[in-house]
Amino acid sequence: MLRSCWxxxxxxxxKRLLPFGITPDQYTALRWxxxxxxxxxxxxxxxxxxxTDANNISGLLSRMVKSGLIxxxxxxSDHRMKYLKITPAGLKKFNAxxxxxxxxxxxxxxxxxxADKETFLHLLNRLSSDLHHSV
Numbered sequence: 001m002l003r004s005c006w007x008x009x010x011x012x013x014x015k016r017l018l019p020f021g022i023t024p025d026q027y028t029a030l031r032w033x034x035x036x037x038x039x040x041x042x043x044x045x046x047x048x049x050x051x052t053d054a055n056n057i058s059g060l061l062s063r064m065v066k067s068g069l070i071x072x073x074x075x076x077s078d079h080r081m082k083y084l085k086i087t088p089a090g091l092k093k094f095n096a097x098x099x100x101x102x103x104x105x106x107x108x109x110x111x112x113x114x115a116d117k118e119t120f121l122h123l124l125n126r127l128s129s130d131l132h133h134s135v
Contacts, residue, residue, distance in 0.1 A: 009108065016100050022093055025050070025060055026069065027101060030094040033070060033086045040075050040083035051132070069093060 013024045022030075032049050033041055041049075047057040061084065064070045069090035075081040086094065109117050 013104055020097050022097055026064055027097050030090055033084050034094055042081055042083045
């Protein structure tokens with residue numbers, strides 16, 4: 001059931017993002033980098049946050065750098081390490097697509113009352129946390 005819901009949700013999100021020239025994974029990467037703006041988010045951290053592997057994140061980030069959405073910066077604490085920073089173009093793209101994501105979330109949860117939404121989101125967070133720690 002989770003897979004079925006995920007596929008439907010991702011397909012719908014992909015269609016809604018198409019006019020913006022961005023994929024759901026690119027949106028998710030921009031969101032994490034934006035939300036962690038005070039922290040030096042590197043490729044390894046982002047891969048863990050997005051529950052993906054090094055190969056997938058590497059290709060994704062390369063495409064995002066090439067399209068000017070993000071850039072790689074040298075870390076102030078370790079000059080061998082590079083962290084990810086959202087560019088002005090990436091921020092503009094994120095700000096344009098965030099309402100699309102929020103609207104879809106609202107539509108998906110519209111059939112639930114407030115208590116059910118809170119319970120559902122709590123259970124999803126718990127499941128995500130449990131999976132993150134067990135894998």
